[in-house]
Amino acid sequence: MNKSKNKSKNSTFTCRVCGTIVSSDGAGTEHRNHCPVCLSSVHLDVEPGDRAADCGGVMEPIGVWVRKNGEWAVIHRCKRCGTLSSNRIAADDDPVKLMSIAVKPLASPPFPLELLNRYSEFEKK
Ligand SMILES: [Zn+2]
Ligand SMILES: [Zn+2]
DSSP states (O other): OOOOOOOOSSOEEEOTTTOOEEESTTSSSSOOOBOTTTOOEESOOSSTTOOOOOOOOEEEEEEEEEOTTSOEEEEEEETTTOOEEEEEOOTTSOHHHHHHHHTHHHHSOSSOTHHHHHHHHHHHO
16 A cells, blocks of 8 residues: 655645635644535545545535534535544634534424424413
8 A cells, every 4th residue: 555644734625526726724724624615525534634545535514513612513424435524614614604504404404393383382381
């Protein structure tokens, strides 16, 4: 196996999904691994930054979660092999895009919203 240890901090890549040229400047992290515009990533790492995965599939952002310290992280799922990974958000990630992912389950709940009315009426009795 040819494991090239490429430790360039200012790596630049072109987003495979939306074509944005992404540089790690301004990300506030050395492990800039996703696009700040569409938040998509590519399945390259097993551990952040190690480039040890040889899948290369596009990883789409499927969710947002909040870590213990209040820090947001994006959950990525590989379109090719289904691997899930969690990644810290970067300082310049699009906040609107992040919010739209975060509210997705609320915007399309798996039950009719009228059910919530029924619960609140139930509590009044
Ligand atoms: Zn993108
Ligand atoms: Zn993969």
